[in-house]
Amino acid sequence: MKAGLEVHQQLATGKLFCACPSELTEEVGPTFVRRLRATSGENLRVDRAASLQAERGLRYRYETGPANCLVDMDEEPPHPMNEAALDTALTLAVLLDARPVDEIAVMRKIVIDGSNTSGFQRTALIAMGGHLDLASGRSVSIQSICLEEDAARRMGEESGEVTYRLDRLGIPLIEIATGPDVRSGPEAREVAEEIGALLRATRRVRRGIGTIREDLNVSTDGGQRIEIKGVQELRLVHEYVEGEVRRQEVLLAVREALRARQAHVGDPGGVDVTARFSDIVQGPLSAASRHEGPILALALPGFGGLLRSAPGSDERLGRELADQARAAGLRGLLHSDELPNYGVTADHVAAVRADLGSGPDDAFALLTDRSPERARGALRRVAERAAAALDGIPGETRDPLPDGRTRYSRPLPGGDRMYPETDVPPIPVTPERIARIRARLPERPSARLARLAHDHGLGTEVVRQVVYGDLEDRFEELTGRGHSPVLVARLLTQELPAAAPDGGFEPSPATLDALLGAAESGRIAKEGIPTVLRGLANGAPSVEAAIGAAGLGGFTAQDLDAVVARVVDANAELVRRRGPESFSALMGDVMKEVRGRRDGREVAEALRRAIARGGRGPDAVGAA
Amino acid sequence: MAAPETSDPWDHLRALPMGRRVEISDGAGHTWTGTVVPRHELSGDRILPLKLDNGYNIGILIEPGFRVRELPPAPSPPTNGVSSPAPTPSGTSPVVLLTTGGTIASRVDYTTGGVRPVREEREILAFYPELAHSGPVRIVPVFDRLSENIVPADWPILARHVVESFAAGARGVVVAHGTDTLGFTAAALAFLLRDLPGPVVLVGAQRSPDRPSSDGSSNLDAAVTLARDGRFGEVVVLMHAGLSDDRFAIHRATWVRKMHSSRRDAFESRNAPPLGRVESGRVHLDQPAAPPASGPPRVDGPLDDRAVLLWMYPGLDPTVADRFVDGQRGVVLAGTGLGHTAATHLDWIRRRVAAGTVVAMTTQCLGGNADPYVYATGRELLEAGVTYLDDLLPETAYVKMLWALGHAPEPDGVRRLLRQSLAGEFLDRHRPAGAA
């Protein structure tokens, strides 16, 4: 397999072509409505099909707010390009050993889905070439570094009107595209992490979910290029890549089987089999579910048994077909490999087979929709996709799903329609500017890793997690407040992620400061940190409240001694007989009572002392 | 033929025709492949603009040691060609669209980076293929100039085209015009055209039609609707009413002014709300407009352009102002506040009036009346012979001055015409905006 990545990182420099802040907001002010139309662009050409059909009637509503000005609303020409954003892109160019262009030409990339008020995205190629060196010793080539505007946020769609919020529009994005040099899923993740760390090293990037997005281009031998667009979860990058490879393997195996059987696709007009289902009362084909729409069948001769998953795999051709039906606006489809089921009986199946003249090696798909026209359109798409299965894997764009799988989204876009943004003059990239950037390069992640490991006496692996897991700022802040680097590293890399495995829990630095302080002062044991974090993740208003709710606080050294004395007394015979060797037997009993309330080392010492005293508790000592 | 090794590659490259594919090597391991595109007029020295295969343009500084290789041309993408006019339903009288250039009929010029007007009907139809969908539209190119280059001598020519259009059976006339001076042209047509049997609608665009978000398309669509369905006989301006593409304001030609350099809703009626609006393809008149005339329309010319417009401001040297009026028959002052000038200007104004120059006063506040009676300065100006023009916009007053000069040989006659209502330009009632 071959894979390449496109990393898109938002910058915190303020917007690219106006003076608005790079901030998202929940505050919504006035809205306005626009229509966009395909235009002739450079060569005086009109994409007439697009302008007259697809775009006619689509309205876009834009929500404005505190992060907007007339530029974002396409009511004022763009201002000169944000210098700090450009410097950041050039910094990346230098860090990646790419060759900046000598004069930047800002381009308009036509986008008429409404996500840009202007109908185009402003984008500029800043540098080409370069390479990213990985810890493994491998090197991945860099194709291009671009600087562009982020699009507006899509908030919803209702009766032909799509609503976008303009806060995100115009936030600078650095786009770094690698060559198709990535050889495995884990390597894809390593590349994403390395580029992410380089970008963060500039300290000019936005942070948090959605501020960095990856597009993954994956192709295998025999497959077309697949673009997985908009991956936000770095930890899933390798899963998407590996999942895509598995999907392509399954589909290529299906192709071989289809070819061996000389399978083909029936009439893409479909056959109306509605009458065969007059008695069906439940499931998606019931009259109530389909709102009296027709049921259409597509014959798939030779496809029998090949639409369902292969053993041990979740991938199947049936899902690919259903994705097409969904893309055409249907809820899905039923195929014969999964029938009888969903209210469809063996008799129904036999009746459809009779209508289609299908044999046992043949398959069929059933589609329905309240709109006969939409159902027919969907059936044509499903037929096309089934026919493509005989060739292999069609190139397409896929959406990443939260579970690490992907779903068909749309065909691969054709060449971008780009023409010059005439409102922005060309921007020279002078040797002086590059020299100034070279003189102020940020610390590279690898250097930072070595420095943190050295300064804090930490292992490389844990520091790697800190630097590449976007934790270095918090690490430096907390150690800067005097907390133990070991404790801080463990908190950030292990205990914090474990406290809320699903994410969404981001305690403030002050909270973490208070928590570490409680552990270091002995108010709670270090072992109690996960318990307090869980309490906070579940809504405790403060560290103190979480400690109180978990019953961890107020357990003094005296309380510990009392527990130890009780355990030793209860096992007096064992202690007398085995002396210090009774320690491990008793430690478990003591920990059962005091875990998280006192430090483990302190507990062990108290127990050893008590055992050495031969089972006489502190009271007895005091009495002697 | 390859260039000799010793020659400067820049000499070779700058002589290449646009569209030639080349490969450039810098000798340090970097190679660029792309198509030579026109240089931007602000590009640096020795910068070669190249369109890469991925669509991006970049500029490469060509140094003497660079190597250039010419490549065979890449296959060019198929062009859809320029569409031909849609067949127009017969039997209905058409709307005539007169084009003059301006953003609404401009395209990007990739050499200068600016926009340039289109010249031909087919180019306009290429931008607005849907133009004739709702009814017959005839396109008549008149000028191909950005509106900053329109001069007063053009206004009677345009007025004659309007008259001819009606004579040829037009239901209404749309004039596509650049927005910079659209207000001047609108006022001029209002004074020049008499007995209009239907609407004359001036329309423009604040965003060039080569961008998907251009307001040209929706403005033009609404203007054609207004010209076809409007039941009135006067000159109006139609532009966006707000930032949305679904509401358009109808402004009386003499009340309107461009009040913003870039917004879609830059045009405002001053002193009164717009006459009406076009919404969801329907015309709504909120105030009375001149009814359509039954007689044939005519051009009521000529204009005499021997007049100037002078903006008064602190520090304006009276001798400079005086010299500015040399050789003119009239001057419109955009005075401060209620229509004032510094007392230092009284002297030259008195002299000029005595010598037969018509001096008219408007307010640079662009709202409310010029009124000579409130302050002593006003009374002195009035005594000096200045003609106060109430709530006329300075630009409207200037255009009216040219018309009046063309219609009266004597200053008194000019002054009388200036004070007379000719095209609904004066408002005797100023209502508070947004009043309940």
Ligand SMILES: [Zn+2]
């Ligand atoms: Zn802004």
